Amino acid sequence: MKTRIRSLLASIAFTGLLGGCATTAPAELVQARTSYAASSNGLAAKLTPTELHDAWAVLAKANKEFDEHGDTTMCRDYAYIAQRKLQLADVKARTEQDRQKIAEAVKAGVVVRDTQVKNTRAALSATREQLKDERRDSNAKTAEIEKTAEQLELEKAARMTAEARLAGAMKDLATIAAIKEETRGLVITLSGSILFASNKYALLNTAMTKLDQVAEALKAQDADKRMVVEGHTDSQGSDRINQPLSVNRAGAVRDYLVSRGVDSDKIRAIGMGSSRPLVDNRNAENRANNRRVEIVIQPSHLSVR
């Protein structure tokens, strides 16, 4: 390309020496020569050399015509065509450059998108794993809740059964004993006459049947309840006799109840002697009422050892 420019310049110089003084190159030719010099050093030389060569060939004809015949119409026509071809070479070069930019942008876009897709997939995968873990946890929690609910249902059913049992036992008990709710607890009062012979603390045979019913009622109570068996006498006789008698009677009842399945850790016996009569001891009926055994089922907040 540089050789061509050199030969073009030599041609111009030669023309100037021989005939340039006589004829000035037409504007079209001057412009075409200038354009060629610029294009051959520009983008066209790299990207559209064929088009540039075509332009050079026409420019050479213009130069030849000018060299041989001066500023003729033919020279101007060739210069005009050469100028258009040079413009076309430049335009095509710029177009090619734009095409290359498009190709590069598309290629870069693909790379960016690929990276984004890769990252999105990774994020999606992580989210899936997280969801899987959460679902697993959720399933475990659901199972736990279901199990708890099931357990609660079982407990509820057991409680209802126990309550029904207790209600039944208390109802049966009410036929043989007085039952009274007091601040110290539920008090079951059994008459001494149905349990013991006079001045004795051995249980009568008939008493055992009744105590069996008491034992059932006690066993049906809540597990945390504690019970106290209290022995009471009338005021006849001295405390020296009455106190141990009441202790022994309470002990006999307690032992029997324990033998019928009442938890020994939850039931204790105490003798109250004649210290807590229900009524005054003036007549036989009142004294009979004062001779008694009370079983106190303490409320939960009092059921401490």
Place this chain on the structure above:
Amino acid sequence: MMKELMMSVAIVGLMGCTAVQIPAERLQRSEASIRGAEEVGASGVPAARLHLQLAKDQTVTAKQMAANGEKRALLVLARAESDAELALGLAREASVHDDALRAAQDLKAVRDRGTP
């Protein structure tokens, strides 16, 4: 002698009036370039529109010159053809340049979107 001279003048006169024949293939090529430029939207690109018009005008001129027996008709047709090709090139350039700008914008948009 006079007769021969008269014949020569007649022949020269006939030759002077003879139309210049533009090769059909040349004319077709020029007209095809004009049509091509129009099809790719040269009329909508100012620089291309100018050369398209020059191409059309020069084609008409070339035909008239050919009809008048002017030998320059072929060169004028060549000028027309070069203008038509330039119009076509300019129209294509405008279209491809728009595509390049769009591609760059698309790429920027994709990059800006970033990684989710």
